[in-house]
Amino acid sequence: MIAILLVALNLRAAIASVPPLTDVIAADLGLSAPAVGLLTTLPVLCMGAFAPVGPLATQRFRLDRMVAVSVAFILAGTAMRIVENVHVLYASTLFAGVGIAVAGVLLPPIVRARFPSRVGPVTGAYTSVLIGGALLGASLTGPLHSGLGLSWGASLAVWCVPAVLGLTAWLLRAPPAPPTNATRTRWPWRDRRAWAATLFMGTQSLLFYTELAWLAPRYTAIGYGTATAGLLLGLFSLTQVFSAFAVPWMAHRLGRTGPLVALCLVPTTPVLLGLAYAPRSLAWVFVAVLGFGAGGLLALALTIVSGLGRDPGYTAAVSGMAFFVGYLISATGPVLGGVLRAATGGYEAVFASLAALSVVVLGLGLLAGRPERGHPSRP
Incomplete structure (x- = not known):
């Protein structure tokens, strides 16, 4: 460990x-x-x-x-x-x-x-x-x-x-417990649950990297100093540490990830709308809630990926697919945010689009977190 x-x-x-x-x-x-x-x-x-x-x-x-x-x-x-x-x-x-x-x-x-x-x-x-x-x-x-x-x-x-x-x-470390290799492993390109987990990994990462790229500029654009914007970004990162640790433990005790995906995303959607249209009202609360959701979602995505398949070899294949497709998806987020910023002259469209995306991420997270038939659901 x-x-x-x-x-x-x-x-x-x-x-x-x-x-x-x-x-x-x-x-x-x-x-x-x-x-x-x-x-x-x-x-x-x-x-x-x-x-x-x-x-x-x-x-x-x-x-x-x-x-x-x-x-x-x-x-x-x-x-x-x-x-x-x-x-x-x-x-x-x-x-x-x-x-x-x-x-x-x-x-x-x-x-x-x-x-x-x-x-x-x-x-x-x-x-x-x-x-x-x-x-x-x-x-x-x-x-x-x-x-x-x-x-x-x-x-x-x-x-x-x-x-x-x-x-x-x-x-x-202690010798690894067998099996720990991926011989004779088939790739999960036709596995619907693997695709759900992959798209969940990609879209929640897209959400995170776009927030990371444009959160501080959103506040400097409305008059906050760079030091204050930096502190807000630090709070965004700090709350991720706690939720990334706590949320998977809660999912383990509960026996499923779906309710915890909702816990992370249901507050995130109105916060993103708040950042779009009323960023001054509860800036520190907004950023803390956003960080809580981002950290919890990453941990849940990794938990879901880690639990897929009947053996570690297949889990390695799912993990490779999820990271390969997921991070290529997420890399588009900051760029698309910049396109919206340039096209509209403000940040309202950027964060309103992220609020809409969070609903899609919620659906993918609930779908990816459904337990496999014949397998225990405890993550």
Whole structure:
């Protein structure tokens, strides 16, 4: 369990540590705005494009060994950033992105194999740590650079330390419980429940990434200072940590995920409408509720994916499909939000569209969370 949590700690920190230093990096390396944006976009694209690599590789290698290799990629990618060179920086980002993609896909089947009766609680625990890693990366990298006087390369390379801890713990963990490989695994392209889980993963991620991209600009556009907007974004991330941990535990106790999907989304819809048409009224409450819903939805999506299929091998295939299709769907969210913003001249259409999307996500979540016939429903 400790090894799983330490691996999860590395699944967002390498991505979240870059934005606080983008201005410094751009000035030092002479990068354009699109080139800087690629530093944060590239890992997200890797999370989708390289998602099938994990299940395919486990047809020849054990799941636990592939997790070790993926964490080693994250370690190499973050450590390389100490070299302040533009080519090394992009190569390091690619290395870390591939490692994050493969490790993220393989954790659900590992959880399914090691904790078959506790999938929901364990998924909630590692999801909250994953989000906490992003929060640490975003909040501590700036102070490491400005407060301790580290170079930007050293400030980014510091995040190889959690990767060292994660890799060490993973190599020292107890032997995996069989079965932990994906030999003779069929891909779930014709499985309706796998598609429901995939679309739920994709649409809830689209909801999250669009909120993340446009939440702070929404408030600076109506006169809030950048510092206040940053605090609101921090609250958005902080509440995700708690809901990502608590909601899957509640689903485990309840024995099904559907009511918890509703718990996350029913308050989210009016909050998104509030952000569209009355953002000043309850700004801090709006953002806290939005974060609660986002964290809970991610954990529930991973819980549903982890519980699909009759064995960890099939779970790995479903996970690869869900991440591959899901993250390609989610990558369109911020761009489409920008298109709406440019077309309408405001943010009302952006957040009103997200409110409509939340209803679709609710339907997909309820459909994906229905128990399989002949299988226990407890997540």
